[in-house]
Amino acid sequence: MKVLISADYSINEDRSDAIKSLKLILKPWEWYKGKHTQKVKNQLKKFFPKHNIQLFLTGRSALYNTLKGLKLKKNDGVAITGFTCEAVVLPVLYNNLNPMYIDIETKTYSMDLSDLKIKLNSKIKVIILQHSFGLIPRFRNEIIELARRKKIIVIEDLAHGFSTKFFKEDTKNTIKLLSFGRSKALSSVFGGAILTKNYNLYTQIHSNYIKLKQPSRLWMFRVLLYKSVSVLNKALYNKISIGKFLHKVFNVLNLIPREVSKLEKRGVFDMRMNKKYPDVLAQLLLTQLKKLKQTQLKRTSIVRYYSTSLKLYKEIIQTYEKQPLSRFPILVQNKKEVLRLGSQRSIYLGKWYSQVIAPEGLNQYKLGYVKGFCPISEKICKKIINLPTNIEIENAKKVIKFIDRYARINY
Ligand SMILES: Cc1ncc(COP(=O)(O)O)c(C=O)c1O
Numbered sequence: 092m093k094v095l096i097s098a099d100y101s102i103n104e105d106r107s108d109a110i111k112s113l114k115l116i117l118k119p120w121e122w123y124k125g126k127h128t129q130k131v132k133n134q135l136k137k138f139f140p141k142h143n144i145q146l147f148l149t150g151r152s153a154l155y156n157t158l159k160g161l162k163l164k165k166n167d168g169v170a171i172t173g174f175t176c177e178a179v180v181l182p183v184l185y186n187n188l189n190p191m192y193i194d195i196e197t198k199t200y201s202m203d204l205s206d207l208k209i210k211l212n213s214k215i216k217v218i219i220l221q222h223s224f225g226l227i228p229r230f231r232n233e234i235i236e237l238a239r240r241k242k243i244i245v246i247e248d249l250a251h252g253f254s255t256k257f258f259k260e261d262t263k264n265t266i267k268l269l270s271f272g273r274s275k276a277l278s279s280v281f282g283g284a285i286l287t288k289n290y291n292l293y294t295q296i297h298s299n300y301i302k303l304k305q306p307s308r309l310w311m312f313r314v315l316l317y318k319s320v321s322v323l324n325k326a327l328y329n330k331i332s333i334g335k336f337l338h339k340v341f342n343v344l345n346l347i348p349r350e351v352s353k354l355e356k357r358g359v360f361d362m363r364m365n366k367k368y369p370d371v372l373a374q375l376l377l378t379q380l381k382k383l384k385q386t387q388l389k390r391t392s393i394v395r396y397y398s399t400s401l402k403l404y405k406e407i408i409q410t411y412e413k414q415p416l417s418r419f420p421i422l423v424q425n426k427k428e429v430l431r432l433g434s435q436r437s438i439y440l441g442k443w444y445s446q447v448i449a450p451e452g453l454n455q456y457k458l459g460y461v462k463g464f465c466p467i468s469e470k471i472c473k474k475i476i477n478l479p480t481n482i483e484i485e486n487a488k489k490v491i492k493f494i495d496r497y498a499r500i501n502y
Pocket residue numbers: 148149150151152175176178179221248250251269270271272281282283
C-alpha cells in the first residue's frame with residue numbers, strides 16, 4: 092500500500108487533532124476567549140521551570156516583540172547563523188538591528204564558536220543560538236559562558252524542537268524562543284512563545300503583546316481546516332491519489348494560510364503574522380501537548396534507528412542518539428535529484444535549509460547577507476536533506492532503504 096512519508100506535510104497530526112479541530116470549527120464562540128492559553132503556559136512551565144511565558148501568533152512575532160522589549164540601540168548587532176530562515180532575520184531587521192552572520196559547525200549545524208570569536212565585537216548585544224532540528228548546539232555551554240562574560244543576551248531558538256527532559260534540568264539563564272508552526276515538532280498550525288526568567292523583560296514583552304490584534308475569524312477558520320484536511324489527505328493518499336489531488340486543490344485555491352507569506356518571501360516582515368495567540372490555537376496545542384511524551388519517545392527511537400542504520404561516525408551517533416529531533420539531517424551529493432527520486436516513491440524529504448537564509452529564491456543581499464560570509468553554511472545548504480522522525484518504524488525502514496546509498500558524512 093502506498094503511504095505518504097513526509098518531513099513537512101502534516102507531520103504532527105493524527106485523528107485526535109482532526110477531531111479536535113472539527114469540533115472547534117463548530118464552536119466559534121470559543122475561538123478568542125477561554126482558559127486554554129493559561130493551561131498551555133502551565134504545561135510549558137513544567138518543561139521550563141521558573142520561566143515567564145508569553146505566547147504569540149508566530150515564533151516570528153515572539154522574536155520581534157522580544158527584541159523590541161530589549162530596548163537595544165539602532166544598529167546594535169545580533170549574532171545569528173547563516174544556516175537559518177527569514178523568519179529569524181526579518182524580526183532583527185525590522186527592529187533596526189544588524190544581523191551579524193556567523194558560520195556553523197558541521198556536527199550539529201549550530202553556531203561555530205571560533206567564527207563567533209573572530210566576528211565578535213562590541214556592537215553585538217544579542218546572540219540567537221539556534222538549535223537546528225532540535226539538536227543541542229555543539230558549543231552551547233561555551234557560547235553561553237562567552238556571552239555571560241561579555242554581557243551579551245542569549246536567545247536560544249528552540250523553534251525546531253527541544254527535549255523536555257533536557258530543559259527540565261537545565262539551569263542556564265537564557266531566553267527561549269519556541270514555535271508551534273505546522274512544520275515544527277509541536278504544532279497548532281501557527282504559534283510561538285518566548286520564555287524568560289527575567290520578569291522585567293517579560294513585562295516589557297507583555298506590554299507589547301497587549302497592543303496586538305487577534306487574527307480574523309475567517310483566517311482562524313482556514314487555520315482550523317488545516318488539521319482536519321491534512322489528516323484526511325494523508326488517509327486518502329493511497330486511494331488513487333485523491334489525497335494528493337485534494338492537497339493540490341487546497342493549495343491552488345489558497346484555502347489554508349501559508350506558513351511563509353508572499354511578502355516574507357520577498358524579504359519583508361509581514362505584520363499580519365504579528366498578532367495575539369487566540370485561545371482556539373491553545374486548544375489545538377493542548378491536544379499536541381497531551382501526547383508530547385509519546386511523540387518524543389517515538390522521535391528518539393526513529394533517530395536511534397536512522398543513526399545505527401546509516402552507519403554514521405560514532406561521534407555523530409552519540410550526539411544525535413538520545414535527542415527527539417524534529418528532523419534527522421544527512422548530507423547527500425545530489426540534493427535535488429535525491430529529493431526528486433524520493434518523491435517518486437512517495438518519500439518527501441525535507442530541504443532545511445535550501446539556501447543560506449531560506450526559503451530558496453529569497454534575496455539574501457536584501458537581508459544583509461553577502462556571499463562568502465558563511466562558506467560552510469553555503470556548502471551545507473547544497474547537500475543537506477532531512478529525514479522525517481515522527482513516523483512508524485516500517486516507514487523509517489522504507490526511508491533508509493531509499494536513502495542509504497546516497498548518504499554521505501563529509502560536507
Ligand atoms: C529556526 C527558526 N526560528 C524561528 C522560526 C519562526 O517560527 P514561526 O514559523 O513560528 O514564525 C522559524 C520558522 O521557520 C525557524 O526555522
